[in-house]
Amino acid sequence: MAHTYEFPRPALTVDCVVFGFDGTGLQVLLIRRGIEPFLGAWALPGGFVRMEEDLEDAARRELEEETSLRDVFLEQLRTFGTPGRDPRGRVVSVAWYALVRPDQHPAKGDTDASEAAWFPIGGLPGLAFDHDHILAAALERLRGKIRYQPVGFELLPRHFTLTQLQALYEAILGRPIDKRNFRKKLLSFDFLTPLDEFTSGAHRPARLHRFDRRKYDAAAKRGFLFDL
Missing domain, CATH: 3.90.79.10 (Nucleoside Triphosphate Pyrophosphohydrolase)
Known part of the structure; x- marks a missing residue:
């Protein structure tokens, strides 16, 4: 009815x-x-x-x-x-x-x-x-x-440098981030895997990284404090 x-x-x-x-x-x-x-x-x-x-x-x-x-x-x-x-x-x-x-x-x-x-x-x-x-x-x-969950898997190429990852965070926040503190904090969360691959070109080669999808998803689910 x-x-x-x-x-x-x-x-x-x-x-x-x-x-x-x-x-x-x-x-x-x-x-x-x-x-x-x-x-x-x-x-x-x-x-x-x-x-x-x-x-x-x-x-x-x-x-x-x-x-x-x-x-x-x-x-x-x-x-x-x-x-x-x-x-x-x-x-x-x-x-x-x-x-x-x-x-x-x-x-x-x-x-x-x-x-x-x-x-x-x-x-x-x-x-x-x-x-x-x-x-x-x-x-x-x-x-x-980005202060309580990792952001990057959907926005970065499969293999990327830490400089690219920092550039992403700076673009989102709209301000520069201290390089040393950023890398120290980010690497402490253990969802980045360093690779035996480096960038090529005229500049100094930089190591490439990838996200460990299992650890990345776990970090996104439980959350964390990433004070920038």
Whole structure:
């Protein structure tokens, strides 16, 4: 038997903040809207949740439809529901964030996104809706996260130098880190494996490392205090 509900119901959307690291700086994936409202404006990937959809399924579907990204790390951020945030009516959005490597996920617009592109976090265009607020909240979450969980497996190449890992942390925090203290603290957590491989080129060779996935996942699960 069908039931009716006497009160107005808001629409529900999902929005996704996709962070990437190009080796020097933190980036975010944006789409250019191909429909109104905000036609032609840059925005976070996202869209309306279908009646039969789970929230995470909706977020993953929208990501794939609008940017071609699939099978990525995805974590729920929070809900945004300030009245007036969407000119189409009363719309509540559940935001998610993802961590990927831009070289493995080239930007490709589709469906109602006429274009998709990676932007440096310090050089973003104006964003549609309240997406600047959502992005700021996601960046704050990421900066907090690296203090109690390891971050890097999704953002760095399989083999990397400690300098690259430090550059990642500095890009997320937006400030320099003391090299000696960073390496001492990080190596104490025992989820990095030094390799008998080195970088090549004109500069002094640097040892490559990889994450021990088992120890990395255990550290991420139990958490730790990484005071930077």
